[in-house]
Amino acid sequence: MKVLVTGGCGFIGSNFVRRLFESRGDGVTVVNLDKLTYAANPASLADVAGRRNYRFVKGDIADPDMVRLAMDGCDAVVNFAAETHVDRSLLGDASFIETDVRGVFVLLEEARRRRIAKFIQISTDEVYGTIAEGSFHEDSPLNPRNPYAASKAGGDRLAYSYWASYGVPVVVTRASNNYGPYQYPEKLIPLFVTNAIDGHPLPLYGDGRNVRDWLYVKDHAAAIDFLLDAGEPGETYNIAGGNEAENIEITHKVLALLQKPKSLIRFVDDRPGHDRRYSLDAGKLGRLGFRSVTPFDEGLAETVRWYGEREDWWRPIKERDAAYQEFYKTQYGDRLATSSSTAKPPG
Numbered sequence: 001m002k003v004l005v006t007g008g009c010g011f012i013g014s015n016f017v018r019r020l021f022e023s024r025g026d027g028v029t030v031v032n033l034d035k036l037t038y039a040a041n042p043a044s045l046a047d048v049a050g051r052r053n054y055r056f057v058k059g060d061i062a063d064p065d066m067v068r069l070a071m072d073g074c075d076a077v078v079n080f081a082a083e084t085h086v087d088r089s090l091l092g093d094a095s096f097i098e099t100d101v102r103g104v105f106v107l108l109e110e111a112r113r114r115r116i117a118k119f120i121q122i123s124t125d126e127v128y129g130t131i132a133e134g135s136f137h138e139d140s141p142l143n144p145r146n147p148y149a150a151s152k153a154g155g156d157r158l159a160y161s162y163w164a165s166y167g168v169p170v171v172v173t174r175a176s177n178n179y180g181p182y183q184y185p186e187k188l189i190p191l192f193v194t195n196a197i198d199g200h201p202l203p204l205y206g207d208g209r210n211v212r213d214w215l216y217v218k219d220h221a222a223a224i225d226f227l228l229d230a231g232e233p234g235e236t237y238n239i240a241g242g243n244e245a246e247n248i249e250i251t252h253k254v255l256a257l258l259q260k261p262k263s264l265i266r267f268v269d270d271r272p273g274h275d276r277r278y279s280l281d282a283g284k285l286g287r288l289g290f291r292s293v294t295p296f297d298e299g300l301a302e303t304v305r306w307y308g309e310r311e312d313w314w315r316p317i318k319e320r321d322a323a324y325q326e327f328y329k330t331q332y333g334d335r336l337a338t339s340s341s342t343a344k345p346p347g
Protein backbone atom coordinates (compact mmCIF):
# COMPACT_ATOMS: atom_id res chain seq x y z
CA MET A 1 0.00 0.00 0.00
CA LYS A 2 1.27 3.48 -0.87
CA VAL A 3 -0.15 6.20 1.37
CA LEU A 4 0.01 9.96 0.92
CA VAL A 5 0.16 11.46 4.41
CA THR A 6 -0.16 15.24 4.46
CA GLY A 7 1.11 17.26 7.40
CA GLY A 8 3.38 14.38 8.42
CA CYS A 9 5.92 16.71 10.05
CA GLY A 10 3.31 17.95 12.54
CA PHE A 11 2.31 16.48 15.88
CA ILE A 12 -0.28 13.82 15.01
CA GLY A 13 1.01 13.27 11.46
CA SER A 14 4.51 12.35 12.65
CA ASN A 15 3.12 9.96 15.27
CA PHE A 16 0.92 8.43 12.56
CA VAL A 17 3.79 7.92 10.08
CA ARG A 18 5.77 6.16 12.81
CA ARG A 19 2.71 4.04 13.65
CA LEU A 20 2.32 2.98 9.99
CA PHE A 21 5.91 1.73 9.85
CA GLU A 22 5.53 -0.04 13.21
CA SER A 23 2.33 -1.82 12.19
CA ARG A 24 2.95 -2.43 8.47
CA GLY A 25 6.75 -2.47 8.14
CA ASP A 26 7.88 -2.82 4.54
CA GLY A 27 4.28 -3.45 3.46
CA VAL A 28 3.66 0.28 3.28
CA THR A 29 5.24 3.16 1.38
CA VAL A 30 4.66 6.62 2.81
CA VAL A 31 4.81 9.91 0.91
CA ASN A 32 4.75 12.81 3.35
CA LEU A 33 3.60 16.11 1.79
CA ASP A 34 4.22 18.96 4.21
CA LYS A 35 4.57 22.71 3.70
CA LEU A 36 6.78 23.00 6.80
CA THR A 37 4.87 25.80 8.49
CA TYR A 38 5.90 27.05 11.93
CA ALA A 39 4.18 23.96 13.44
CA ALA A 40 6.28 21.43 11.52
CA ASN A 41 9.44 19.84 12.82
CA PRO A 42 11.30 17.49 10.47
CA ALA A 43 13.25 16.29 13.54
CA SER A 44 10.06 14.57 14.68
CA LEU A 45 10.60 11.97 11.93
CA ALA A 46 14.40 11.73 12.12
CA ASP A 47 14.13 8.04 13.05
CA VAL A 48 12.26 7.08 9.85
CA ALA A 49 13.73 9.61 7.38
CA GLY A 50 16.32 7.13 6.06
CA ARG A 51 13.85 4.33 5.25
CA ARG A 52 13.64 3.21 1.63
CA ASN A 53 9.84 3.18 1.80
CA TYR A 54 9.57 6.80 3.04
CA ARG A 55 9.64 9.92 0.89
CA PHE A 56 9.30 13.55 1.98
CA VAL A 57 7.89 16.18 -0.38
CA LYS A 58 7.95 19.82 0.70
CA GLY A 59 4.81 21.43 -0.64
CA ASP A 60 1.42 22.98 -0.05
CA ILE A 61 -1.80 20.96 -0.19
CA ALA A 62 -3.41 24.00 -1.81
CA ASP A 63 -0.96 23.78 -4.74
CA PRO A 64 -2.49 21.49 -7.42
CA ASP A 65 0.88 20.77 -9.12
CA MET A 66 2.54 19.64 -5.89
CA VAL A 67 -0.50 17.57 -4.97
CA ARG A 68 -0.51 15.87 -8.39
CA LEU A 69 3.15 14.99 -7.97
CA ALA A 70 2.79 13.75 -4.40
CA MET A 71 -0.37 11.68 -5.00
CA ASP A 72 1.13 9.89 -8.00
CA GLY A 73 0.75 6.11 -7.57
CA CYS A 74 -0.89 6.37 -4.13
CA ASP A 75 -3.67 4.03 -3.00
CA ALA A 76 -4.76 6.09 -0.02
CA VAL A 77 -4.64 9.65 1.31
CA VAL A 78 -4.69 10.69 4.97
CA ASN A 79 -5.04 14.45 5.29
CA PHE A 80 -3.63 15.79 8.55
CA ALA A 81 -2.33 19.06 7.04
CA ALA A 82 -4.06 22.03 8.62
CA GLU A 83 -3.67 25.22 10.55
CA THR A 84 -4.62 23.92 13.98
CA HIS A 85 -4.34 26.49 16.77
CA VAL A 86 -7.61 28.12 17.86
CA ASP A 87 -5.86 31.17 19.38
CA ARG A 88 -4.05 31.90 16.10
CA SER A 89 -7.33 31.61 14.18
CA LEU A 90 -8.76 34.22 16.53
CA LEU A 91 -5.99 36.62 15.44
CA GLY A 92 -7.55 36.71 11.94
CA ASP A 93 -5.15 34.46 10.05
CA ALA A 94 -6.44 33.75 6.51
CA SER A 95 -4.29 30.62 6.16
CA PHE A 96 -6.98 28.69 8.09
CA ILE A 97 -9.32 29.13 5.12
CA GLU A 98 -6.56 28.59 2.56
CA THR A 99 -5.35 25.29 4.03
CA ASP A 100 -8.28 23.86 5.99
CA VAL A 101 -10.83 24.54 3.23
CA ARG A 102 -9.14 25.24 -0.12
CA GLY A 103 -6.32 22.78 0.51
CA VAL A 104 -8.87 20.03 1.19
CA PHE A 105 -10.62 20.93 -2.07
CA VAL A 106 -7.36 20.60 -4.05
CA LEU A 107 -6.64 17.17 -2.50
CA LEU A 108 -10.17 15.96 -3.19
CA GLU A 109 -10.07 17.11 -6.81
CA GLU A 110 -6.85 15.17 -7.36
CA ALA A 111 -8.29 12.11 -5.59
CA ARG A 112 -11.36 12.33 -7.84
CA ARG A 113 -9.13 12.20 -10.96
CA ARG A 114 -7.45 9.01 -9.71
CA ARG A 115 -8.51 5.66 -8.31
CA ILE A 116 -7.81 6.40 -4.67
CA ALA A 117 -9.05 3.48 -2.54
CA LYS A 118 -9.46 5.50 0.67
CA PHE A 119 -9.36 9.21 1.54
CA ILE A 120 -9.31 9.94 5.26
CA GLN A 121 -10.10 13.52 6.19
CA ILE A 122 -8.86 14.25 9.71
CA SER A 123 -11.52 16.51 11.18
CA THR A 124 -12.06 17.45 14.83
CA ASP A 125 -14.65 17.36 17.62
CA GLU A 126 -14.60 21.18 17.53
CA VAL A 127 -16.96 21.08 14.53
CA TYR A 128 -19.82 20.16 16.93
CA GLY A 129 -19.24 23.16 19.18
CA THR A 130 -19.83 23.09 22.92
CA ILE A 131 -22.11 20.71 24.89
CA ALA A 132 -23.26 21.19 28.50
CA GLU A 133 -24.38 17.61 29.14
CA GLY A 134 -24.18 14.30 27.31
CA SER A 135 -21.96 13.61 24.30
CA PHE A 136 -22.01 14.29 20.58
CA HIS A 137 -22.52 11.40 18.18
CA GLU A 138 -21.67 11.45 14.48
CA ASP A 139 -25.15 12.64 13.44
CA SER A 140 -25.24 15.57 15.88
CA PRO A 141 -25.64 18.96 14.21
CA LEU A 142 -22.45 20.91 13.53
CA ASN A 143 -22.07 24.21 15.34
CA PRO A 144 -18.44 25.39 15.02
CA ARG A 145 -17.88 28.49 17.13
CA ASN A 146 -14.37 29.77 16.29
CA PRO A 147 -12.68 30.38 12.91
CA TYR A 148 -10.48 27.26 13.20
CA ALA A 149 -13.47 25.05 13.95
CA ALA A 150 -15.51 26.64 11.17
CA SER A 151 -12.71 26.10 8.61
CA LYS A 152 -12.42 22.47 9.70
CA ALA A 153 -16.19 22.03 9.40
CA GLY A 154 -15.89 23.36 5.83
CA GLY A 155 -13.18 20.78 5.00
CA ASP A 156 -15.13 18.04 6.78
CA ARG A 157 -18.34 18.55 4.79
CA LEU A 158 -16.49 19.26 1.53
CA ALA A 159 -14.83 15.86 1.89
CA TYR A 160 -18.19 14.20 2.54
CA SER A 161 -19.64 15.92 -0.53
CA TYR A 162 -17.02 14.21 -2.73
CA TRP A 163 -18.36 10.87 -1.54
CA ALA A 164 -22.00 11.87 -1.96
CA SER A 165 -21.47 13.57 -5.34
CA TYR A 166 -18.67 11.59 -7.02
CA GLY A 167 -18.23 8.41 -4.99
CA VAL A 168 -14.70 9.29 -3.81
CA PRO A 169 -14.25 6.81 -0.88
CA VAL A 170 -14.02 9.42 1.84
CA VAL A 171 -13.92 8.63 5.57
CA VAL A 172 -14.15 11.53 8.02
CA THR A 173 -12.74 11.28 11.55
CA ARG A 174 -13.45 13.66 14.43
CA ALA A 175 -11.06 13.27 17.34
CA SER A 176 -10.95 14.95 20.72
CA ASN A 177 -7.94 16.83 22.16
CA ASN A 178 -4.68 14.99 21.53
CA TYR A 179 -1.64 15.05 23.80
CA GLY A 180 1.71 13.25 23.75
CA PRO A 181 5.24 13.48 22.33
CA TYR A 182 6.13 15.94 19.53
CA GLN A 183 3.29 18.46 20.19
CA TYR A 184 4.22 22.07 19.42
CA PRO A 185 4.53 24.08 22.66
CA GLU A 186 1.59 26.40 21.96
CA LYS A 187 -1.11 23.88 22.97
CA LEU A 188 -2.18 23.56 26.62
CA ILE A 189 -0.25 20.49 27.76
CA PRO A 190 3.16 21.04 26.05
CA LEU A 191 3.02 24.77 26.83
CA PHE A 192 2.33 24.15 30.51
CA VAL A 193 4.84 21.30 30.83
CA THR A 194 7.67 23.30 29.26
CA ASN A 195 6.77 26.52 31.12
CA ALA A 196 6.64 24.59 34.39
CA ILE A 197 10.04 22.97 33.75
CA ASP A 198 11.46 26.49 33.48
CA GLY A 199 9.45 27.88 36.43
CA HIS A 200 7.51 30.23 34.13
CA PRO A 201 3.81 31.13 34.71
CA LEU A 202 1.03 28.86 33.42
CA PRO A 203 -1.65 31.13 31.87
CA LEU A 204 -5.05 29.48 32.50
CA TYR A 205 -7.92 31.03 30.55
CA GLY A 206 -10.99 32.29 32.45
CA ASP A 207 -11.91 30.19 35.48
CA GLY A 208 -9.88 27.19 34.27
CA ARG A 209 -12.95 24.96 34.35
CA ASN A 210 -13.45 24.33 30.61
CA VAL A 211 -13.57 20.61 29.88
CA ARG A 212 -11.71 18.74 27.17
CA ASP A 213 -11.56 14.98 26.51
CA TRP A 214 -7.87 13.99 26.29
CA LEU A 215 -6.80 11.39 23.73
CA TYR A 216 -3.27 10.01 23.76
CA VAL A 217 -1.78 10.66 20.32
CA LYS A 218 -0.61 7.05 19.89
CA ASP A 219 -4.21 5.86 20.39
CA HIS A 220 -5.36 8.36 17.77
CA ALA A 221 -2.68 7.15 15.34
CA ALA A 222 -3.74 3.53 15.98
CA ALA A 223 -7.38 4.41 15.28
CA ILE A 224 -6.53 6.02 11.92
CA ASP A 225 -4.36 3.02 11.01
CA PHE A 226 -7.36 0.78 11.83
CA LEU A 227 -9.75 2.93 9.76
CA LEU A 228 -7.42 2.82 6.77
CA ASP A 229 -8.59 -0.79 6.44
CA ALA A 230 -11.92 -0.88 8.27
CA GLY A 231 -13.45 2.59 7.72
CA GLU A 232 -16.58 2.54 5.55
CA PRO A 233 -16.60 5.10 2.73
CA GLY A 234 -19.11 7.88 3.34
CA GLU A 235 -18.99 7.34 7.13
CA THR A 236 -17.82 9.62 9.92
CA TYR A 237 -16.18 8.28 13.10
CA ASN A 238 -15.69 10.02 16.43
CA ILE A 239 -12.41 9.16 18.16
CA ALA A 240 -12.44 9.91 21.88
CA GLY A 241 -10.00 9.60 24.75
CA GLY A 242 -12.64 8.87 27.39
CA ASN A 243 -10.63 11.14 29.69
CA GLU A 244 -12.69 14.27 30.34
CA ALA A 245 -11.14 16.79 32.70
CA GLU A 246 -11.24 20.49 33.55
CA ASN A 247 -8.14 22.45 32.52
CA ILE A 248 -7.36 23.22 36.15
CA GLU A 249 -7.19 19.48 36.94
CA ILE A 250 -4.77 18.93 34.05
CA THR A 251 -2.66 21.82 35.31
CA HIS A 252 -2.51 20.40 38.84
CA LYS A 253 -1.44 17.02 37.48
CA VAL A 254 1.34 18.54 35.36
CA LEU A 255 2.62 20.51 38.37
CA ALA A 256 2.49 17.42 40.61
CA LEU A 257 4.43 15.30 38.10
CA LEU A 258 7.12 17.96 37.86
CA GLN A 259 7.03 18.75 41.61
CA LYS A 260 6.41 22.43 40.88
CA PRO A 261 4.29 24.81 43.01
CA LYS A 262 0.68 25.78 42.28
CA SER A 263 1.77 29.41 42.60
CA LEU A 264 2.93 29.16 38.95
CA ILE A 265 -0.75 29.20 37.88
CA ARG A 266 -1.93 32.58 36.58
CA PHE A 267 -5.59 33.07 35.68
CA VAL A 268 -5.74 35.26 32.59
CA ASP A 269 -8.49 36.82 30.44
CA ASP A 270 -10.50 34.17 28.66
CA ARG A 271 -10.27 33.09 25.01
CA PRO A 272 -13.13 34.78 23.09
CA GLY A 273 -16.04 32.39 22.49
CA HIS A 274 -14.23 29.73 24.52
CA ASP A 275 -16.16 26.45 24.13
CA ARG A 276 -17.02 25.22 27.63
CA ARG A 277 -17.04 21.48 27.12
CA TYR A 278 -16.29 18.97 24.39
CA SER A 279 -17.56 15.42 24.71
CA LEU A 280 -17.78 12.61 22.16
CA ASP A 281 -19.65 9.34 21.95
CA ALA A 282 -17.18 7.04 20.16
CA GLY A 283 -19.39 3.93 20.30
CA LYS A 284 -19.49 3.64 16.50
CA LEU A 285 -15.71 3.13 16.27
CA GLY A 286 -15.86 0.64 19.16
CA ARG A 287 -18.59 -1.37 17.40
CA LEU A 288 -16.36 -1.55 14.34
CA GLY A 289 -13.81 -3.33 16.55
CA PHE A 290 -11.32 -0.65 17.63
CA ARG A 291 -10.14 -0.62 21.25
CA SER A 292 -7.12 1.25 22.51
CA VAL A 293 -7.41 3.83 25.21
CA THR A 294 -4.39 4.76 27.27
CA PRO A 295 -5.38 5.82 30.82
CA PHE A 296 -4.80 9.56 31.12
CA ASP A 297 -2.45 9.39 34.10
CA GLU A 298 -0.24 6.91 32.23
CA GLY A 299 -0.19 8.96 28.99
CA LEU A 300 0.43 12.22 30.84
CA ALA A 301 3.33 10.77 32.84
CA GLU A 302 4.89 9.46 29.62
CA THR A 303 4.38 12.85 27.95
CA VAL A 304 5.93 14.81 30.83
CA ARG A 305 8.88 12.39 30.84
CA TRP A 306 9.30 12.86 27.06
CA TYR A 307 9.46 16.68 27.31
CA GLY A 308 11.95 16.30 30.15
CA GLU A 309 14.19 14.12 28.01
CA ARG A 310 13.75 15.94 24.69
CA GLU A 311 14.73 19.52 25.49
CA ASP A 312 16.73 19.35 22.24
CA TRP A 313 13.34 19.19 20.46
CA TRP A 314 11.49 22.07 22.13
CA ARG A 315 14.08 24.52 23.47
CA PRO A 316 15.12 25.75 20.00
CA ILE A 317 11.46 26.67 19.35
CA LYS A 318 10.89 28.46 22.65
CA GLU A 319 14.31 30.08 22.99
CA ARG A 320 15.53 30.79 19.47
CA ASP A 321 12.47 31.07 17.21
CA ALA A 322 11.60 34.77 16.91
CA ALA A 323 8.17 33.99 15.41
CA TYR A 324 7.29 31.81 18.42
CA GLN A 325 8.41 34.55 20.80
CA GLU A 326 6.40 37.17 18.90
CA PHE A 327 3.29 34.97 19.06
CA TYR A 328 3.82 34.40 22.79
CA LYS A 329 4.04 38.13 23.42
CA THR A 330 0.91 38.87 21.38
CA GLN A 331 -1.08 36.06 23.00
CA TYR A 332 0.09 36.35 26.60
CA GLY A 333 1.87 39.71 27.12
CA ASP A 334 -1.18 41.76 28.18
CA ARG A 335 -2.95 38.73 29.63
CA LEU A 336 -0.10 37.96 32.02
CA ALA A 337 0.30 41.64 32.95
CA THR A 338 -3.33 41.65 34.18
CA SER A 339 -3.38 38.08 35.49
CA SER A 340 -4.30 37.00 39.00
CA SER A 341 -3.90 34.03 41.29
CA THR A 342 -7.68 33.60 41.50
CA ALA A 343 -10.10 32.50 38.78
CA LYS A 344 -11.38 35.10 36.31
CA PRO A 345 -14.97 35.05 35.05
CA PRO A 346 -15.43 32.68 32.11
CA GLY A 347 -16.38 33.84 28.61
Ligand code: NAD
Binds near residue numbers: 011035040059080124
Ligand atom coordinates in the same frame (compact mmCIF):
# COMPACT_ATOMS: atom_id res chain seq x y z
P1 NAD B 1 0.11 20.53 13.80
O1 NAD B 1 -0.24 21.98 13.84
O2 NAD B 1 1.01 19.97 14.83
O3 NAD B 1 0.76 20.17 12.38
C1 NAD B 1 0.18 20.56 11.18
C2 NAD B 1 1.11 20.10 10.07
O4 NAD B 1 0.49 20.44 8.81
C3 NAD B 1 2.47 20.81 10.08
O5 NAD B 1 3.49 19.87 9.83
C4 NAD B 1 2.35 21.82 8.94
O6 NAD B 1 3.59 22.16 8.34
C5 NAD B 1 1.45 21.10 7.99
N1 NAD B 1 0.73 22.03 7.10
C6 NAD B 1 0.04 23.14 7.45
N2 NAD B 1 -0.45 23.74 6.36
C7 NAD B 1 -0.09 22.99 5.29
C8 NAD B 1 -0.32 23.10 3.90
N3 NAD B 1 -1.02 24.11 3.38
N4 NAD B 1 0.21 22.15 3.09
C9 NAD B 1 0.95 21.12 3.61
N5 NAD B 1 1.20 20.98 4.92
C10 NAD B 1 0.69 21.91 5.75
O7 NAD B 1 -1.29 19.75 13.75
P2 NAD B 1 -1.82 18.54 14.62
O8 NAD B 1 -2.17 19.01 15.97
O9 NAD B 1 -0.91 17.40 14.43
O10 NAD B 1 -3.19 18.24 13.86
C11 NAD B 1 -3.22 17.40 12.72
C12 NAD B 1 -4.65 17.29 12.22
O11 NAD B 1 -5.47 16.75 13.24
C13 NAD B 1 -5.28 18.62 11.85
O12 NAD B 1 -6.08 18.43 10.70
C14 NAD B 1 -6.15 18.97 13.05
O13 NAD B 1 -7.25 19.77 12.67
C15 NAD B 1 -6.59 17.59 13.48
N6 NAD B 1 -6.91 17.42 14.91
C16 NAD B 1 -6.02 17.82 15.86
C17 NAD B 1 -6.31 17.59 17.21
C18 NAD B 1 -5.35 18.01 18.29
O14 NAD B 1 -5.69 17.93 19.47
N7 NAD B 1 -4.12 18.43 17.97
C19 NAD B 1 -7.52 16.98 17.57
C20 NAD B 1 -8.41 16.60 16.56
C21 NAD B 1 -8.09 16.82 15.24
Ligand code: DAU
Binds near residue numbers: 087123189
Ligand atom coordinates in the same frame (compact mmCIF):
# COMPACT_ATOMS: atom_id res chain seq x y z
O1 DAU C 1 -10.69 19.32 20.41
C1 DAU C 1 -9.81 19.11 19.34
C2 DAU C 1 -8.96 20.34 19.14
O2 DAU C 1 -8.08 20.40 20.28
C3 DAU C 1 -8.14 20.32 17.86
O3 DAU C 1 -9.02 20.30 16.76
C4 DAU C 1 -7.22 21.55 17.80
O4 DAU C 1 -6.39 21.49 16.66
C5 DAU C 1 -6.35 21.56 19.04
O5 DAU C 1 -5.57 22.73 19.05
C6 DAU C 1 -7.21 21.50 20.30
O6 DAU C 1 -7.96 22.71 20.46
P1 DAU C 1 -8.13 23.40 21.90
O7 DAU C 1 -8.42 24.82 21.71
O8 DAU C 1 -9.06 22.60 22.75
O9 DAU C 1 -6.63 23.15 22.47
P2 DAU C 1 -5.67 24.09 23.31
O10 DAU C 1 -4.52 23.26 23.73
O11 DAU C 1 -5.39 25.38 22.63
O12 DAU C 1 -6.55 24.42 24.60
C7 DAU C 1 -7.03 23.38 25.45
C8 DAU C 1 -7.81 24.03 26.58
O13 DAU C 1 -6.88 24.76 27.39
C9 DAU C 1 -8.84 25.03 26.12
O14 DAU C 1 -9.96 24.99 26.97
C10 DAU C 1 -8.12 26.37 26.25
C11 DAU C 1 -7.23 26.15 27.44
N1 DAU C 1 -5.95 26.91 27.42
C12 DAU C 1 -5.15 26.78 26.33
C13 DAU C 1 -3.96 27.47 26.25
C14 DAU C 1 -3.08 27.35 25.03
C15 DAU C 1 -5.58 27.70 28.50
O15 DAU C 1 -6.31 27.79 29.52
N2 DAU C 1 -4.40 28.40 28.43
C16 DAU C 1 -3.59 28.33 27.34
O16 DAU C 1 -2.52 29.00 27.35
